[in-house]
Amino acid sequence: MKGFTTRALHTHYKPNKEDGAIIPPLHLSTTFQFGNKGGFDYSRTVNPTRVILEKTLAELDNNLYGFAYSSGSAALANVVALLGRGEKILFSTDAYGGTYRFIAQVAGNQGVGYEIADLTNHKKTEESLKRGNIKIIWAETPTNPLMKVVDIVGLAKLSKQFGALLVIDNTFSSPFIQQPADLGADMVVYSTTKYVNGHSDAIGGALTTSNKDVYIKLKFLQNAIGAILSPFDSWLTLRGLRTLELRMKRHCDNAEKIANFLSKHKKIKKVFYPGLFTGEQKEIVDRQMKRPGSMMSIEIKEKYDVKKFLSSLVYFPLAESLGGVESLIDHPASMTHASIPKKEREKIGLSDGLLRVSVGIENVEDLIGDLKQALDKT
Numbered sequence: 601m602k603g604f605t606t607r608a609l610h611t612h613y614k615p616n617k618e619d620g621a622i623i624p625p626l627h628l629s630t631t632f633q634f635g636n637k638g639g640f641d642y643s644r645t646v647n648p649t650r651v652i653l654e655k656t657l658a659e660l661d662n663n664l665y666g667f668a669y670s671s672g673s674a675a676l677a678n679v680v681a682l683l684g685r686g687e688k689i690l691f692s693t694d695a696y697g698g699t700y701r702f703i704a705q706v707a708g709n710q711g712v713g714y715e716i717a718d719l720t721n722h723k724k725t726e727e728s729l730k731r732g733n734i735k736i737i738w739a740e741t742p743t744n745p746l747m748k749v750v751d752i753v754g755l756a757k758l759s760k761q762f763g764a765l766l767v768i769d770n771t772f773s774s775p776f777i778q779q780p781a782d783l784g785a786d787m788v789v790y791s792t793t794k795y796v797n798g799h800s801d802a803i804g805g806a807l808t809t810s811n812k813d814v815y816i817k818l819k820f821l822q823n824a825i826g827a828i829l830s831p832f833d834s835w836l837t838l839r840g841l842r843t844l845e846l847r848m849k850r851h852c853d854n855a856e857k858i859a860n861f862l863s864k865h866k867k868i869k870k871v872f873y874p875g876l877f878t879g880e881q882k883e884i885v886d887r888q889m890k891r892p893g894s895m896m897s898i899e900i901k902e903k904y905d906v907k908k909f910l911s912s913l914v915y916f917p918l919a920e921s922l923g924g925v926e927s928l929i930d931h932p933a934s935m936t937h938a939s940i941p942k943k944e945r946e947k948i949g950l951s952d953g954l955l956r957v958s959v960g961i962e963n964v965e966d967l968i969g970d971l972k973q974a975l976d977k978t
């Protein structure tokens with residue numbers, strides 16, 4: 601099989617025969633003359649730039665079909681729209697806060713049922729499935745923000761046994777690090793806002809699948825719901841994909857060194873990073889992730905001042921989101937996960953002192969130096 605970047609660049613776009621253009625075209629046209637060769641009619645339904653992105657993403661996931669949406673949240677909304685009244689979706693205790701918000705407060709109000717379980721725990725997952733009528737399992741791995749990894753092969757077996765479709769949210773890993781379809785996932789979803797685009801300049805979402813029935817239903821829903829990725833954002837995301845492999849390698853190199861530094865620092869209580877896991881969690885990382893990624897969470901020991909640490913950082917702005925070339929730091933309890941009630945957060949080990957770090961591709965000595973000076977002041 602061809603290398604990752606070759607597949608990203610050369611599978612679904614060849615230099616244009618008429619003008620020789622090397623990069624994919626940006627088609628802003630909302631409508632197309634009837635009878636054209638590509639069968640294009642109206643851009644909500646199908647757009648040439650979006651199609652190149654959708655096919656490229658499917659190619660990189662080893663899937664047959666792809667969809668690009670206006671956000672990762674829109675990808676979730678389209679998946680949940682596959683469910684009828686009373687049918688249930690099972691998702692993880694420490695899912696992204698917005699996943700919880702949409703399922704519990706939007707879909708839940710419209711008659712879709714849900715179950716929440718620790719999907720890293722086979723027995724607990726099975727107990728939920730036994731309660732019945734679960735048609736979709738939605739798993740993020742690594743999870744957000746505790747970076748726990750879910751055994752995709754094990755979950756795929758369970759989902760088949762109970763007649764559910766398995767969706768893996770691969771946002772934190774990207775197609776370069778993890779290939780859920782090869783491990784049995786029926787659908788792979790992304791907030792492309794993160795690593796896939798990688799430049800913090802386009803909100804987007806995507807889904808890939810090889811299941812033809814699911815594809816036909818989702819194709820209908822994508823057009824009916826209309827939460828599609830714009831041509832310009834599709835084009836930016838295609839540009840991001842061209843360097844995904846390069847970026848991911850550098851992200852991981854930097855993160856491994858930073859996790860190592862932080863785990864030895866006397867003011868740090870704990871580092872949650874797949875590259876530092878031991879036991880069963882390490883076995884899962886080794887089996888299904890090419891590299892441990894560049895997301896980690898840290899806890900500073902209680903006697904030190906977290907606010908002082910955050911305000912002393914220079915290269916880690918306090919900001920939501922992740923997966924961009926620039927490093928960021930997030931305080932989940934007050935930011936990304938604030939929509940999860942405090943009691944629920946505490947149950948899953950998401951303490952108020954937890955910080956989530958998205959390690960960028962800057963010079964790693966600069967990043968470590970910055971963390972060190974901020975910890976010294978803390």
Ligand SMILES: Cc1ncc(COP(=O)(O)O)c(C=O)c1O
Nearest residue numbers: 671672673696769771791793804
């Ligand atoms: C794992 C994960 N999935 C989905 C989403 C939602 O994506 P978006 O913000 O593009 O709607 C996010 C957002 O942070 C996320 O972290």
